[in-house]
Amino acid sequence: MKTFFTVYRKEVLDYFRDRRTLLSSLLIGPLFGPVLFAFVINLSIERSIGDASATLELPVIGAERADNLMRYLKSRRIDAVDGPPDLDAAMAAVESGEHDVVLRIPPDFAERLADGVPARVEVISDLANSAGERETRRVRNALRAYSGELATMRLTARGVSPQVMQPITVDEVDVSTPSGRSALLLGMLSYFFVFSLLMGGMNLAIDSTAGERERGSLEPLVSLPVNRETLMLGKIAATSSYMLLALSLSLLAFLVALGFMPLESVGMTPNFGPGTVLFALFLFLPFSLLGSAMMTLVASFTKSYKEAQSWVSMLLLAPTFPILIVSVLTLRPQFVFMFVPSLSQHLLLVDRIKNEPIDPLHVAVSFVTTLLLGIFLTGICARLYRREGLLG
Amino acid sequence: MIKVDDLHKSFGDVKAVRGVSFDAPDGKITGLLGPNGAGKSTTLRVLYTVIQPDSGSASIDGHDVVSESLAARKRIGALPHGAGLYPQLTARENIAYYAKLCNLPGNEIDDRVASIVDLLEIGDFVDRRTKGFSQGQRTKVALARALVHDPGNVILDEPTNGLDVMATRSLRELILKLKESGRCVLFSSHIMQEVAALCDDIVIIAAGQVAIEDTADGIRERTGCDDLEDAFVHAIQRVGATE
Missing domain, CATH: 3.40.50.300 (P-loop containing nucleotide triphosphate hydrolases)
Structure with a gap:
């Protein structure tokens, strides 16, 4: 036990002294996430609020053929401006990105309208261009509404109730809570946490194994009269501690950052208070052991610091796979997912943020399976120092 | 032995x-x-x-x-070939780390480290971090570290x-x-x-x-070479011949 704490204290102190590495793993990792997140959310909120009220300038070909329509569009804050001379020019302009959407009124528009046969208008847009999608949708909605109004007027003129046209009305009842809506955006939060947790211990996991060997300090260390397994346990414990520290910093940074995001203005109220921070810390406690054992194991097998870095960096992505698979297949949370580390933490944390009830059994299963897997990998790491191949 | x-x-x-x-x-x-x-x-x-x-x-x-x-x-106190130190720790901390790992009683560690520092005459740089030490300084600290449990x-x-x-x-x-x-x-x-x-x-x-395997004089005698270097070459060639 004394040996364990000696190694633990030395590794913690050694890493703490290495300020540059410490900064990169404890500040950049945990703080990068919240800052990026705040930036993206603020930007998208500003855009969605700004867009609906802004006047859209719509290039129109042949605007003089449909005065009424133009007046109608103007009332919906879509101003017609002079567009390209003809259809070909319009298509070229949309393709090159000069315009997001162009409206063309064909020459026979007024005539067909007067005759009561469907009058055509053309909306030229690039469906692959997601930046123009919002404008295109606005134009299309306005045209549909105009068409609806004309239809209603025609039916009324013929003495038919416009209700004939509407056999069914659809009322949508949205049961999502404001917290639930925020979960869509905040669902990716859990990955930020896993990422900063792993970042926090990555360099130490490498330094205390591959780094120690490269430096030539491993051989004298294992030739001391100490139990070699204990050396490994002390190193893993130190790595886990830095991972938890990085996670705490990341959680606190988010707690502060969320206060500066105008989430309520878009109807989102994530349940992310000090309680959730403690809940997340508890959830990820066994994950820090698993993460450090996993990184230490991989780093132990590599021959050099550089090789260890490239392999261990790949481990940063590993926890995303279960999350990705489940979200791509849009599987609903189930009990069996609680046996999968990283996925179980993700689902439980998202539920908590959505303010949905959490089954204590799920939390227990997540905690215990992750912990057992962590202990198992730690055991393998400890046995590794018995292998002489590891020292060469 | x-x-x-x-x-x-x-x-x-x-x-x-x-x-x-x-x-x-x-x-x-x-x-x-x-x-x-x-x-x-x-x-x-x-x-x-x-x-x-x-x-x-x-x-x-x-x-x-x-x-x-x-x-x-x-x-045993071992000094492996190219033994490395912990660059972020001072020489004294490097030595004390090994003393603690060897389970020396806490109150004796300081004294023990001090006496080994005297023995190896490394007092001038013992409280500096070992990053940037010369090869000679590093070897001495690594040796001090190896001897700290008095093997x-x-x-x-x-x-x-x-x-x-x-x-x-x-x-x-x-x-x-x-x-x-x-x-x-x-x-x-x-x-x-x-x-x-x-x-x-x-x-x-x-x-x-x-x-x-012998004393220096014994080797000279057995190989019939006055010069130890000749004796060395002679002995090695003898191994090569028996292969």
Whole structure:
């Protein structure tokens, strides 16, 4: 036990002294996430609020053929401006990105309208261009509404109730809570946490194994009269501690950052208070052991610091796979997912943020399976120092 | 007291050590001499229990390095080839870390570190971080670290590599001090003059085998060469001829 704490204290102190590495793993990792997140959310909120009220300038070909329509569009804050001379020019302009959407009124528009046969208008847009999608949708909605109004007027003129046209009305009842809506955006939060947790211990996991060997300090260390397994346990414990520290910093940074995001203005109220921070810390406690054992194991097998870095960096992505698979297949949370580390933490944390009830059994299963897997990998790491191949 | 009996060790197809036997008694300096790749380091690594022999045995003060490796390690101070320090810790912290790992009582650690610092005369830089130390400074700190638990047997793998004349001289004096205190000192080198100047017994190793084991005078006599370097070449060629 004394040996364990000696190694633990030395590794913690050694890493703490290495300020540059410490900064990169404890500040950049945990703080990068919240800052990026705040930036993206603020930007998208500003855009969605700004867009609906802004006047859209719509290039129109042949605007003089449909005065009424133009007046109608103007009332919906879509101003017609002079567009390209003809259809070909319009298509070229949309393709090159000069315009997001162009409206063309064909020459026979007024005539067909007067005759009561469907009058055509053309909306030229690039469906692959997601930046123009919002404008295109606005134009299309306005045209549909105009068409609806004309239809209603025609039916009324013929003495038919416009209700004939509407056999069914659809009322949508949205049961999502404001917290639930925020979960869509905040669902990716859990990955930020896993990422900063792993970042926090990555360099130490490498330094205390591959780094120690490269430096030539491993051989004298294992030739001391100490139990070699204990050396490994002390190193893993130190790595886990830095991972938890990085996670705490990341959680606190988010707690502060969320206060500066105008989430309520878009109807989102994530349940992310000090309680959730403690809940997340508890959830990820066994994950820090698993993460450090996993990184230490991989780093132990590599021959050099550089090789260890490239392999261990790949481990940063590993926890995303279960999350990705489940979200791509849009599987609903189930009990069996609680046996999968990283996925179980993700689902439980998202539920908590959505303010949905959490089954204590799920939390227990997540905690215990992750912990057992962590202990198992730690055991393998400890046995590794018995292998002489590891020292060469 | 170190005993090595018919040691064999291969790495894949490479037979690094093929039947090395010798004794290194207490109170004497035993030199392991041989060209590069002769199997000196492999033999020493078996002794400080980092690798295990394929066959044969070795013991430290009667404790087998495989079956009683922890007991054997208690009795050795090892300076592996190119031993590294922790650059973020001061030299004193590096030494104290090993003292703590060797389970020295907490109240004795400071005294023990202080006395080893005096012995190796490293007081000038002991409180600086070891990042940027010269090779000589690093070797001395690594040696201090290896000696902190006061082992009866000291194993040094090419300790003078990369040292300048002054550093080599002071290391030589230190090795003599260790001998005078009754320790068993075993060190390897490929430099003839160094071994001749320092060692009581010389074990010449070539191609994984012991070519000759004797005092410097004994080796000169048995090979019929006055010059130790000629004797060295002669002994090595003899091993080559028997292959």
